[in-house]
Amino acid sequence: RLGFEIIGTGSYLPGKPVKNQDLMKTMDTSDDWIVQRSGIRQRHFAPDGVGASDLGAEAAKKAIAAAQINPQDIDYIIFATMTPDYVFPGSASLLGTKLGLDGIPSLDIRQQCAAMLYGLHLVDSLIRSGAAKVILFVAAETHAGFMPWTDWSFVDSEEFVVSKEQWALASHHRSIAILFGDGAGALVFRATSREAGLLGIDLHSDGRYADLLHVPGGGFRRRPYWTEEMLQQDAHIPRMYGRDLFKLAVTKLPESIQALAHSTSTSLEQIEWFLAHQANERINEYVRKKLEIPKEKMPSNIEQVGNTSGATIPILIDELTREGKLRVGDLNMVFALGAGVHWGSALLRW
Ligand code: ACO
Numbered sequence: 045r046l047g048f049e050i051i052g053t054g055s056y057l058p059g060k061p062v063k064n065q066d067l068m069k070t071m072d073t074s075d076d077w078i079v080q081r082s083g084i085r086q087r088h089f090a091p092d093g094v095g096a097s098d099l100g101a102e103a104a105k106k107a108i109a110a111a112q113i114n115p116q117d118i119d120y121i122i123f124a125t126m127t128p129d130y131v132f133p134g135s136a137s138l139l140g141t142k143l144g145l146d147g148i149p150s151l152d153i154r155q156q157c158a159a160m161l162y163g164l165h166l167v168d169s170l171i172r173s174g175a176a177k178v179i180l181f182v183a184a185e186t187h188a189g190f191m192p193w194t195d196w197s198f199v200d201s202e203e204f205v206v207s208k209e210q211w212a213l214a215s216h217h218r219s220i221a222i223l224f225g226d227g228a229g230a231l232v233f234r235a236t237s238r239e240a241g242l243l244g245i246d247l248h249s250d251g252r253y254a255d256l257l258h259v260p261g262g263g264f265r266r267r268p269y270w271t272e273e274m275l276q277q278d279a280h281i282p283r284m285y286g287r288d289l290f291k292l293a294v295t296k297l298p299e300s301i302q303a304l305a306h307s308t309s310t311s312l313e314q315i316e317w318f319l320a321h322q323a324n325e326r327i328n329e330y331v332r333k334k335l336e337i338p339k340e341k342m343p344s345n346i347e348q349v350g351n352t353s354g355a356t357i358p359i360l361i362d363e364l365t366r367e368g369k370l371r372v373g374d375l376n377m378v379f380a381l382g383a384g385v386h387w388g389s390a391l392l393r394w
Pocket of ligand 1: 072073074077078081082156157159180218219220222223278285286287292293323324327333353381382383
């Protein structure tokens with residue numbers, strides 16, 4: 045049986061960190077509220093004109109360098125983003141071109157915060173079928189594009205004076221504004237005959253919950269697809285029912301992890317690392333306590349990075365790899381729930 049191994053990792057966070065205290069200059073919130081409800085202290089935002097494919101390319105270059113391969117050995121690209129450069133085409137081909145990898149197949153996936161799980165499923169299938177040997181998986185987000193403000197000068201200026209309109213708009217959408225940050229993570233996967241790769245996966249999607257986190261505007265169901273009226277309704281800013289998503293996450297994630305452990309005859313004690321999507325520290329703490337997972341086995345970086353949607357797990361994997369914590373042979377569990385909703389867990393031998 046052909047498995048896969050991760051031979052290179054990379055990540056990229058744009059610009060300088062934007063702290064909770066910076067956000068307090070532009071909307072009604074507090075550092076205490078944000079830290080207590082989410083665990084987040086800072087996040088990064090991409091500048092105007094920088095797309096997910098740009099952030100992704102920076103992370104990918106680092107992953108390719110770490111893998112010590114000839115970039116031309118890559119025979120497939122999978123790119124995950126919910127904030128693509130354009131409505132269409134997807135950003136995978138743009139990313140390929142930025143890396144000088146023109147002509148090889150590239151695929152966009154749209155599984156939001158659950159992208160890593162679907163990415164792993166695809167990597168496993170492509171490698172096992174013999175369709176690909178070296179796959180570049182990249183996840184990148186530019187949530188800055190939907191932040192509820194147009195004047196960004198509060199980030200640089202202590203003397204920033206907020207307009208009434210900006211304060212009202214940002215405060216109205218504050219649960220989105222405090223949660224999301226920008227960044228990219230990249231992983232290079234290679235086929236191996238070693239006992240490594242995906243040992244099991246538990247995947248789910250359920251469109252009944254799609255409204256819990258969605259962007260109302262910009263789709264083609266309504267004609268014309270973009271109207272003045274939609275702009276007035278802030279239709280470019282996501283609507284999130286945070287409490288419902290929270291409840292769904294703390295129910296579905298433990299269920300999925302337990303089902304996967306059962307179907308692979310694995311006990312949770314055998315698992316070295318639980319690599320969780322960094323949506324909200326409180327969600328992960330809830331899952332951890334429910335499953336009695338020791339704190340040191342579930343690493344977190346949300347405090348410094350925020351929720352970068354599909355990019356959180358690849359960024360975390362890059363950090364842990366560079367710290368020498370993820371070792372060959374370890375049994376690790378990845379889990380996530382994201383808009384759609386899509387959720388699940390994956391068991392991997394490193
Ligand atoms: N600052 C201060 N007060 C705030 C803020 C803020 N930034 N945001 C909301 N509040 C207030 C609300 O107005 C509300 O006040 P009220 O009780 O007077 O009405 C109160 O705080 C509680 O608001 P909730 O929205 O219920 O707060 P909650 O504890 O649920 O925390 C949060 C909000 C952090 C968004 C949380 O619900 C969450 O993280 N949910 C899950 C998010 C998630 O998992 N998303 C999916 C993954 S991401 C993806 O797929 C792309």
